[in-house]
Amino acid sequence: METRIRSEARSYLFVPGNRPERFAKALLAGADAVIVDLEDAVAPHDKDRAREAVLRALPELASVYVRINAADTCWFDEDVGAFAAHPAVQGLVVPKAANTEALAHIDSRSHARLALLPLIESAAAFTALDAICHAPRVERLLFGTVDFQLDTGFGGDGEELSYFRSQMTLASRLANIGSPVDGVTMALDDAGEIFDAARRAQRFGFGGKLCIHPKQIAPTHDAFTPTEADLAWATRVLRAAQGSAGSATVVDGKLIDVPVIERARMILARAR
Incomplete structure (x- = not known):
């Protein structure tokens, strides 16, 4: 199986x-990764100025990700030219990734x-999910839940999107890339809502979540x-497995086998 770029970041x-003026604060906020955003956060009239501001700051922003503008915009080529070859940029977040053409470019x-972190934000993207996952440099998928709801007409990001979260996890596993990253939660001050949304993503096999405010980082990590x-x-499982010397054994009244032992190892690895 091909070795792919991996990331274990829980929060972006x-x-x-x-x-x-916010760049340094973002780097110190405690997130596992920072995305400098040139797309949704920047008005059209300010795109060029924002690109220049990020370029000037890159010497102090080593290992950040940059969300560039989508391939169907007039800013895409200049964004790619500015950041794709810059050694201080760890990766590019590619919005509206509905095929592999922009990724290849x-x-x-x-x-x-x-x-490359493609944002899956449309119904068309799901028809090309396998190809996107197998494209060169793809580290993991990001789920753009807000834009996806707009594109499809789904009225929520809970059970309404369960199928699509499952598909992203399966496609990522088959391509041997990192686990997908869930979309943003709009609540800023409700730590319980943020925690529940991130825990739901974790149950679907996601490994991280996009954050729009530093207040969201701690409940996401939790x-x-x-x-x-x-x-x-x-x-307890690993101690019992070691003590049984390969024989069947029971922990907490339940039989443990190889998949259970592997799950126990993964839990301890995540904690480390």
């Missing part, structure tokens, strides 16, 4: 590309270790971090 914090102009009960269970 957006910061507007036209607000350079970026790939041809990239530095050696640049990662949702993707094993609980003390999870760790205690995993420790």
